[in-house]
Each structure stands twice: as C-alpha cells, then as structure tokens.
Amino acid sequence: MATETQESTQPAEAAASGGLPQFDFQWWPGQIVWFLIMFAVVLLFVRLFAAPRVGGGIEDREAKINGDIADARRLKDEAEAQAAAAAAETAQARAGAQRLGAEARAKAQAEIAARLAEEEAKLAEKAAVADARIAKARDAAMANVASIASDTAGAIVAKLTGRAASAAELASAKGS
Amino acid sequence: MAQQPAIEPMHQFLIHKIVQGPVFHLGGLPVDMSITNSVASMIAGALILIIFFAATAKREIVPNRGQALAESLYNIVDRVLVGPIIGHDGKPYVPYIFALFLVILVLNLMSVVLAVGNVGGLDLTFAVTSQLAVTATLAVLTFFSVFILGFIKHGPKFLGLFAPGGMPVVMLIFMIPIEILSYFVRPVTLAMRLFGNMLGGHVVMSLFGSFVVALAIVGLSGGVATLAFIPSALSFTMIVALTGLELVVAILQAFVFAALATVYLNEVVNFGHGH
Numbered sequence: 224m225a226t227e228t229q230e231s232t233q234p235a236e237a238a239a240s241g242g243l244p245q246f247d248f249q250w251w252p253g254q255i256v257w258f259l260i261m262f263a264v265v266l267l268f269v270r271l272f273a274a275p276r277v278g279g280g281i282e283d284r285e286a287k288i289n290g291d292i293a294d295a296r297r298l299k300d301e302a303e304a305q306a307a308a309a310a311a312e313t314a315q316a317r318a319g320a321q322r323l324g325a326e327a328r329a330k331a332q333a334e335i336a337a338r339l340a341e342e343e344a345k346l347a348e349k350a351a352v353a354d355a356r357i358a359k360a361r362d363a364a365m366a367n368v369a370s371i372a373s374d375t376a377g378a379i380v381a382k383l384t385g386r387a388a389s390a391a392e393l394a395s396a397k398g399s
Numbered sequence: 400m401a402q403q404p405a406i407e408p409m410h411q412f413l414i415h416k417i418v419q420g421p422v423f424h425l426g427g428l429p430v431d432m433s434i435t436n437s438v439a440s441m442i443a444g445a446l447i448l449i450i451f452f453a454a455t456a457k458r459e460i461v462p463n464r465g466q467a468l469a470e471s472l473y474n475i476v477d478r479v480l481v482g483p484i485i486g487h488d489g490k491p492y493v494p495y496i497f498a499l500f501l502v503i504l505v506l507n508l509m510s511v512v513l514a515v516g517n518v519g520g521l522d523l524t525f526a527v528t529s530q531l532a533v534t535a536t537l538a539v540l541t542f543f544s545v546f547i548l549g550f551i552k553h554g555p556k557f558l559g560l561f562a563p564g565g566m567p568v569v570m571l572i573f574m575i576p577i578e579i580l581s582y583f584v585r586p587v588t589l590a591m592r593l594f595g596n597m598l599g600g601h602v603v604m605s606l607f608g609s610f611v612v613a614l615a616i617v618g619l620s621g622g623v624a625t626l627a628f629i630p631s632a633l634s635f636t637m638i639v640a641l642t643g644l645e646l647v648v649a650i651l652q653a654f655v656f657a658a659l660a661t662v663y664l665n666e667v668v669n670f671g672h673g674h
Contacts, residue, residue, distance in 0.1 A: 243531075244412040245594070250437070251532040252430040254414075257438045258533050261445045262540070266498040268449055274494035276456035277466075277473040284460050 408605040412529060412598075437533075440525040444505045475654065476500055480661045488668050489661070496664070499541065500657035503528060507597065507649035511642060528652075529597035531590065538589035541660045549667040557670065589659060596652050600645045607641065610634035 373393040380388040388396075417439055420432035434442075455465035462470060476497045481489040510526035527533050549557040561578040562571055614631035617624050 243598075244409055244414065245529070245531040245598070247414070249431075250414045250435065250530075252425070252428055253420075253432055253435065254437055254530060254532040255536050256430055256432065258441055258527075258536050259540075261441045262498070262502055262537075265445050265448055265502050266495065268452070269498040269501065270494040273448075273452040273456050273469075274473070274497055276458060277452070277469050278477065278493070280456070280458040280462070280466065281470055281473065281477075283458055284462075287460055 408602045408609070411526070411601060411605055414530075436525045437527055437530055440506070440509060440527045441533075444502065444509055444527065447509070448501055448505050472501070472504075473497060476657060480658055484658075484661045485665045485668050489664070492664055492668070495544075496657050496661055499537070499660055500653055503537070503593065503656050504650065504653035506533075507653055508646070510597065510601065511645045511649050526597050526601050528593055529601055531594045534594040534597075535586075535590040537593070537656070538586040541589065541656075542586035542663070545660070545663045545667055548664075549670065552667060553670050557667075560666065560670070585659075585663065589656065593652050593656055596648055600641070600648055604638060604641050604645065607634045607637045611638065 373390075376393055376396060377388055380386075380393075414435045414437050416433045416435050418434040420434060422429050422431045422433075424430065451465075452469060455463075455469040457463075457466050459466060477493050481493050481496060485492070506527045510524055510528065549560070561575050561582065563574060563578065566574055611631050611634045614627045614634065618627035618631060
C-alpha cells in the first residue's frame, strides 16, 4: 500500500501542478548532455562518412553523365565532319567524271569533224576531176559537132549549087 | 462495472529511468546520466541513422533504392536549401545542416511511425522532439554556432547586422534594439516551434486513442450504450488521418528547422553582400 502511493506520487504531482511533464526540470541536465553526445556522434558520422559518400556519389554520377554527353557530342561532331568530307569527295569525283566525259565528247566531235572535212575534200577533188573531164568531153563533142555541121553544110551546098562552098563561106554561115 | 481508463494525454511525455547511470555535478548542478526512455530513443535514433547510411551510402553510378533515398535526403539539404539560399560558399556547411535535418527527422518520424511497435514496454517511440529540453538544446546550439561563426569570420564588424543600412541616425536609436531583440528571439522560436508541433500532434493522437478505448468499453455494457461504438470507430478513423498528418508535420518540421538554420547561416556566410 505504501509503495503503491509512493510510485503514483510522481505523475500525480505533475498532474496536480497542472504543468507539462516537459517542465519537470530534474530530467533536463541528463537529457541535454545525452542529446549533445548523440548529436556529436551523428554530426561526426555525417561529416566524416555519410555526407562525403552520398555527396560524392551524386557528383560522380553527374560527372559521368556530363562526360558521356561530351563524348557523344564529340563523336557526333566527328561523324558529321566525316560525312561532310565524304560528300565533298563525291562532289569532286562527280565533277572529275563530268570533265572527263566532256573532254572525251569534244575530242570525238573534233575527230568526226576532221574526218568529215577530209572526206568532203576528197569528194570535192573527185568532183572537180570529173567536172573537168566532162567539160573536156563536151568541148571535144562541141568541136566535132562544128566540123560535122560545116561538112554537112558543104555537102548540102555542093549538092544544091553544084559547086563546093569555100571554107570562109561555111564559117560565116555557121556563125550567123 | 468496467473500470474506466483515465484519459491522460500527457502521460506519454513522462520520463522514467530504464538503467541507473552515474550522477556527476556540473557547477553544482547534478547531471543524472541514467538511461531514460528519452535517452534510449535518442540512442535508437542515432543507431537508425548510422545503420541506414552505413548500408546505403555507396558511390554506385546506378543507385539502388536505399542509395536513392539517401541521395534524396542529401539533395533536400544540398540542392533545395543550401544551394539556393547560400550559394556556392555554403558547400562546407552542408554536412552540419544535413546532420541537424537527419537528427530531427529521425526522432520525429520514430515517434509517429514506431508507435505501432510500442509493445512489451520497449519504449523506443518516446517523442524526444516534444521534450523542450531537447528542442531548446538544438535551437541554442544552432543559434550560437552561427552567431559565433559570424564573429570568427567577420570580427566586431558582425555587429553591423543589427544596424540596417541606409537608416537615418534617429531611426537607428529605435531600430537597433528591435533588431537585437528579433535576433535573439530566434532560438526561442526555433525551440518552441518544434516542441509545440510535436507536443500538439501527440496530445491529439493520444486523446483520440483514449476515446477509441473508453467509448468501446462503454459500448460493451450493452443496451443503448452499444451506440457508443459509432464514435469509437470515428475516433479510430481520426487516428488514422492524424497519423498521416503527423507524418507530414514530422518531415515538415525537420525541413523548417534545417531551412531556418540555413537562412541564419546565410546571414553569416554572405554577410555584407546583400545588406
């Protein structure tokens, strides 16, 4: 009975005084000292272990991500430069091919023109020779025709008049 | 007749000894180093923090869940508080703010979350942060660390903090006492804010908890009194809702304390830049 009342005294006192148990100052020094010890332990632990590890992990990751992005950007730039070089090379090759084609075409056309001119010259020569022959043959033929005509006219005159016409008369007759 | 349990919401804050420790005297004041339920909860909180970070503080590029949680907690201090408030110069102080944040957070959360495990007299759910002795220690420690750091970094010039620039001399006569008062009231508000929030939440939860039992006992007596089960069930619903609310308060108060410590620290670190 006596112990029971003694045990129940403390809470009853706190309740009776109407105060909060937090204002029971007998517990303050112990709590403060223990709390300071506990806080110092946590502070040391965080300062020496937790914060460097966790913060370091975050920084490692950011450095890795930034490094990877930089690498990727560098590779992309390289690939773009290579693509540009390849495009330039292709354009150069195409220009070369076009130039070669044009040259070949010009050469072929020049050859064709030369051969054509040569053939034409040959043909023209042949035509001139032929023309000359024709002109000579015609002159010859024309000369024959004149002698035949004066012969015929002499014969006709002789037959009609009984006398042979002189050469001068025949010539004047043919000229009129 | 069923015996009514007394509704005593303050009972949960009572301190009792678990292991008797040495008593030494500090300037004539007896300091009882006994392990009380409050001290046991503090030690448990410190152990939880140390075990958690020992297990999760890795430097993996791809974090697992534990490491991701540890990094989220660190980023709250590093990227949400110190970075934007102080800037690059605040980097060396991150571990101190982080430790402050973690201690308050773990003690707050333990008192709400572990309450379900409060069986067999294993009293690790004691709300350490609803002890004014503890919150006052935290507040005074934070406040004077910052104040002393100000003198170490800036010397007597640091007293210029109490004289706002661009004031006529006549106004300074009124302003300086007001500034000094508002400055030195900071540890009081720091201590009372955390203490009041944790105390209030736990008292309300305890009250509704008592209602659940008391009303259920009334309901057991049969007859019309059976209707008492309805408010009993409602009280139980309230406890569930309040537990959610108290979780938010527990996290928020740890954040607020860390945020204010950062703001106070900023005045010291960036002293003379923004004034």
